[in-house]
Amino acid sequence: EQQPLQQLQQQLQQPVEQVGVPAHPAAAAADLAEQSLSEVEEGKLRAALAQREAALLRQEGENFLLKSQVQQLEQHREEAGRDAQLCVAQLAQALQLLESANVRAPLKAEVDRARALVASARRGLGRLAGATSGKDRGGVGNDHGAAARTGGPRGAGNSDRRSAPRGRPRSPRGPAGPRAPRPGGGAT
Incomplete structure (x- = not known):
């Protein structure tokens, strides 16, 4: 009988924490509140992370x-x-x-005007071709005859594959006076 009584007394003398009951109920409530706050914060952080991942996926799709x-x-x-x-x-x-x-053209003014228009259009297109493909050719923008030498990218029926003239065209002024007849045609 002595032994169980002594054991009971010893248990009563032990601190309350060792038995499994919190010593202060307020401390237990604070621990419980801390755990619930950390769970709430964890939930918020998870939601924020999910939003950021969705935004990142959206940005990757837009980048693609x-x-x-x-x-x-x-x-x-x-x-x-x-x-x-x-x-x-x-x-x-x-x-x-x-x-x-x-x-041989009788209307020299019209031909001169047409020549000037064609030359101007050619210069403009040359600038366009130089600006659009300057990256591919290392910035050289005055290669007007590239398509003529290669026959064009699509072989557009250019039977004459000579290069385009470089520089200014020659002046039509030649020696004055009658001209010799051309082979295969009449005199001009």
Whole structure:
């Protein structure tokens, strides 16, 4: 009988925390409140993280779309540069034809005006071709005959693959007086 009584007395003398009951109920409530606050904060942090991840995914999608648009624009730019170079070559050929027709044309003023317009259009297209494909050619913008030498990007039926003339066209002024008849044609 002595032993169980002594054990009971010893248990009564032990501090309350060792038995499993909190010594101060207020401290237990504070611990519980801290745990619930940390859970609330954790929930808020998880929600904020989910929002940021969604925003990041949205930005990645937008970046992908923008990259594909940039690629399309670069392709259009390259096509425009090739088309402009082809136009430059065609205008160079037209200018050569006008130069050769100028000698026998009765309306010199109209031919001169047409030549000036073609030359101006050729210079403008040359600038356009240089601006659009300057990155590809290292910034050289005065390569007017590139499409004529290669036959153009699409082989646009250019049977004459000579390079475009460099520099200014020759003056139509030649020696005055009657001209010798041309082979295969009448005198001019």
